[in-house]
Amino acid sequence: MGVVVPLEEDRGRGHNAVAQLQALVAAEMEAVNEFIRERMASEVPMVPELASHLINSGGKRLRPMLTIASSRMCGYTGKDHIKLAATVEFLHTATLLHDDVVDESDLRRGKRTARTIWGNQASVLVGDFLLGRAFKLMVETKSLRALEIISDAASIIAEGEVMQLAAAKDTGTTEDAYLRVISAKTAALFAAATEIGAVISGRNGSEAAALESYGRNLGIAFQLVDDALDYGGRAASLGKNVGDDFREGKITLPVVLAFRRGTAEERAFWQRTLQEGNRQDGDLEKAVEFMQRHSALEDTTSRARHYGAIAIDALAIFPESEYRDALTLLVEFCINRNH
């Protein structure tokens, strides 16, 4: 039992991995996209303008794909997975809008953030609108257990963000404390997205638990790889869209590792640049150099691989299917992606 997936670097295969999932759920994702367009409509023009800026910004729609694939793997044949997938994407988009305000971000995926175009005020309010719509959508499915899971996730995500705010700028953050933050702020929504796939299929026992575990561990792996990519990834190549976390003074796992493994002089560098927020030209390059010296990016990816392996094992209780294969390969994609 269990598919053995070697997780060494292979970007070509990683790409095929997500393509396989995308092909499997393509028709349903088209329905999800249609639904999203329909439900972000408002007679107040700024609402769909701003919402569509982010929703159409070329994200992979990873989270709604997870809901579709999870429910199909559980044998679901109804229509509510479309609504729940749209709910998950709305919740994610609302979180991004508020995150950009909280982090004062000017760029996301190399594009101007909504707040730089429409302002912080509109970003906060349209985020609230999308949260309201997300709840409205999921109420329509009448699945109280799914409602419970998603509303729980919504609180936990916000709690994780506050936790990060409180821990922000503290270079002494432990790896455990950082994991608690990302379990809440990132992995909780992945876990909800997959667990509800089991729940609407009437699989509330070990299958719901397995999918919850799959989503949670995949989410942690995904975030850790994101953290490494923000410094150029394992290859540490400083391409575009790199350095956002550094410029925002965020403490992520690569920093936690580089700080702990660093010399007194290096620690002083991290304190100056992130704790005190005093950054100069050339500091980003120096940060990457220190990370490479201590294998911080490589080891962040190794940690991601650890959580990825747990996610794959969680799926082993499901009978073999193209959905299970695609979800398994997706873990590889998340770890080996370079963007």
Add this chain to the structure above:
Amino acid sequence: MGVVVPLEEDRGRGHNAVAQLQALVAAEMEAVNEFIRERMASEVPMVPELASHLINSGGKRLRPMLTIASSRMCGYTGKDHIKLAATVEFLHTATLLHDDVVDESDLRRGKRTARTIWGNQASVLVGDFLLGRAFKLMVETKSLRALEIISDAASIIAEGEVMQLAAAKDTGTTEDAYLRVISAKTAALFAAATEIGAVISGRNGSEAAALESYGRNLGIAFQLVDDALDYGGRAASLGKNVGDDFREGKITLPVVLAFRRGTAEERAFWQRTLQEGNRQDGDLEKAVEFMQRHSALEDTTSRARHYGAIAIDALAIFPESEYRDALTLLVEFCINRNH
């Protein structure tokens, strides 16, 4: 049929009016408060600290009282009205937190706003946390219709705020346009708070419609009186906590009326102070003087009285009861209050 309530100024009676409602629901409101304290708990200390700053800031808890009284008037004997009342208060508190960020307010009811103590970032995130908790709480009641009503209200409130943002600073705003804004941003939550009282009592037909109408019209009246009080009320006495709307450049009904009725010179004043945001010492006093000259505050209160009368008539289909009396008198309180 119908209780005749003369709505002329009588602050003493207005005060008794809310005291009567408070006495009727005192025990249940104690349970609501207990519930709120319990459910705003979090292992992240900043969350309850910030939430309790606002929740314990001495508001009248008008909205949750409406849910309790409405359900009891419909003969409800269960326990879920406590949870729904707490949901309504959480939603209201989340909205206030985000409003203060959007409006850049430093004071609320004469006290420092959460954002001036904990910052905008924490206010946005704790608002999101409270929204998540609100949904979690109402899911526990398993009333899908109540869930639908409240999630709908959550979207509409945010839409109303965006509408206000888009119309902000436009002194040419019509009274109709302004009413659309407050119907969404204020009255939608009042309407939801009262309608769910009927819904959980199994009164989905004309009683739910009556309570929805009561709440909506009471909410509009409440907001209009608030707008007048922000310039000192009908008496136009510039006490403390006055002038917030003016300082934030908000277009409210007193401004709409004073602008439309004003001379060219007065219109230029409103444009300079609110549209262009160029305010000087003495401008607030001048604004109040112009409003008095055109009976703008008095007429704002008259408009409020109109909506209050509709709210009272909406209740007429209910058999006489102490709850109906208290809800009727509450309209008078909302209109005649001086704070």
